[in-house]
Amino acid sequence: MADLGNILLYFLFPLSVFTALTSLAAGMTRRQGLLVAARRGAYSTFGVTTLSVLALIYLLVTSDFTIEYVASNTNRALPLFYKIVALWAGHNGSLLLWTWIITILIAIVAYQNRHKNNDLMPYVLFVISGTIVFFSVLNVFIANPFDTLYQDLGNQLQEFAVADGRGLNPLLQHPAMIIHPPILFIGYVGSVVPFAFAIAALITGKLGAGWIHTTRRWALTTWGFLAVGIVLGGKWAYVELGWGGYWAWDPVENASLLPWLTATAYLHSVMIQERKGMLKVWNMALVISTYLLSVFGTFLTRSGIVSSVHAFANSGLGPAFAVFLSLATIFSVGLLLYRRKDLKPDEEMESLVSRESGFLFNNLLFLLATIAVLWGTLFPVISELFTGDQITVGPPWFNNIMIPIGLALLLLTGVGPLLAWRHTSTETLKRSFGWPTLGSIVLVVILYLFGIKDGWALGSFAISFFVMWTIVVEFVKGAGVRSKNSGENFFKAMYMLSRKNTRRYGGYIIHAGVVVLVLGFTGNAFNSETRAEVDEGDAFSLGPYTFTAKTINAGENENYSWQTLDLEMSRNGDLVTLLNPEKRYYFASEQPSTEVDIYSTLREDIYVVLSGMSNDGERVIVQIYRNPFVKLVWIGAFILVFGTLFAMIPNLRENKAGRGA
């Protein structure tokens, strides 16, 4: 089975080269046969990679320990489910997953466009298959998951099998881990589709709105996947890493944030191109950056140039990535410069107070955020270059820059949609913004009187309130107008209104999700924590809660040994809940792991970690974090996903004459 998988993986290389060459030739000669061949080549890359992936899953499930990857990432006692998930637990396997996803995408794109976009398709296939060529080289020659274990017998190498594998990293044995990597990867890899269409448009000179329309759903989908992948990563870190938070500005986290920032900027600025015919070069630049940053993120994770909690150690892929990234950058930027004269704006900006200038500010802020995150992430590398020491900038540095940018962006979320295109008069500004502004000010005063003194938190609450107000007003007022014109009842009118422009109202729902997310983030300003060494019967307190250690237990199963603590949490003498934090030690991987217990309400999370034994071995150490509003982060993410899905529903068309409006 290992042979089968390996040989088929080897076929990926010639197949992807074939696809790239025939598609390029098809583009230059317009010969139908070449395009058909390129399309079949695309399907075939998907075919061989899928079979290869299935072969690897088979090897993982059957615990074939002659294979290095299987031996390094699973063990016999591992539940079946985690054996399958181990496909993306290690470096080589996750790279195969990456390659597999991109072959899935090329097959979908080839199939979707088999009867259309004939002018663009050859180059679209060329760009995607070109990327596959690169990843197939990595997967086949540098990081092959089918490599077998060898032992050196002096003059020859001999294959051998270990009795049992090293097991799956305990940190990865968590449900969020099952979906987090594939979802994030789809987000990363998906950026290749808009990129391929943009490049095809640049090569063919067909720079109209065609490529934008074709890739609209792709851009939104991959953006959504990226967002969900990032949040799931945060959820995993929160539950599994046991340090009480979900985001630490770790290089790998930042790597996923970077393409998301540029993709978000693109989703906004593309609307100016659609309405005003402006920012054409800029939109191209954003699509290109999103793709390059996605590849860069992978490079960062796998090259070992920056150290991170979950970066793969130096894997030998660094130079290959550097070469590919440079080539892709030179190629796409060169092409963009070559076509810049054909990308002139059709109109000029008319007023500073207009929807389009709102979008422009939004883009400037996203650009700023991208540069800041990139700079902070690469600072260790840059500082090493100049001073010889790796200087890491920590979370405070990122927070100091990103909180103001984030709040400014949030404010624009409320202001932008209320501005009219072209020009908004002062009178309408007053009418639109008067009440929400007043409401926010009143809220700030009340919160201040209730003892909230943190400036950023007050600002965040005020802006969130403002934005939420404007979003609700958009729905209510729109439904009111429609109901008056059509005679439909209010709720029907609201439904019809949103279904008639799913992109606009889906966007508002996403904005509402972002507000909820930001409220969740703001909770960080009020975090508190305590640490205690306790024996059975000991009590300690945090805020209004009293914690009493009831029993301390220990035991083991075939996979790990464990120690647990039963902790009673009460408030004013009333029992609230019983918490069971756990500490595990996995035999196969020889790694400890903390299983935190979280009492989660809308108001706050009580996050309990069993850190280990005290020095004298008599008591256990408990760490308790009180994190307000964390639940809002997950709820906000759900709203965001709902909004994204809503925005992808095709608009409802109705007979205009019948509506009478």
Added chain:
Amino acid sequence: MSFLAYAVGVVFLAWAILPLFKKDSSWVSMYMGFEELEDKKQRVYGNIADLEFDYAMGRLSETDFTTIRQSFMKEAGRVIQSIEEKKSSELMARIQKDIGNKQPKKKSKKEAKPICPSCGTENLAEAKFCMKCGEGLS
């Protein structure tokens, strides 16, 4: 097992290569030359729809709404006119091409004007001798 793998791989390759050996035609570009104008038309229509929505939502004063709407309507008119012109000129060109193709080629040969080999003067189609120097025209 490895034989099977090779077989599957080769089948995929062969299936992809096969279309290269079939009788082949080239596709006609879908690009007609007025896509950009068509984009522009869609843009203006979108702008008008947005403008009406913004006005209904109270984001625009009535005067602003009327003036902007009027300018959009004019623009839409201009764009549609350009599309029509472009379409009709494309049509004319196609008709011209079709007619041109049907005309007998002999006639054009007949009308070829002989050039004098000695002085280079262009002569009438039926001329036997050069009208300037009298040299014989073959």
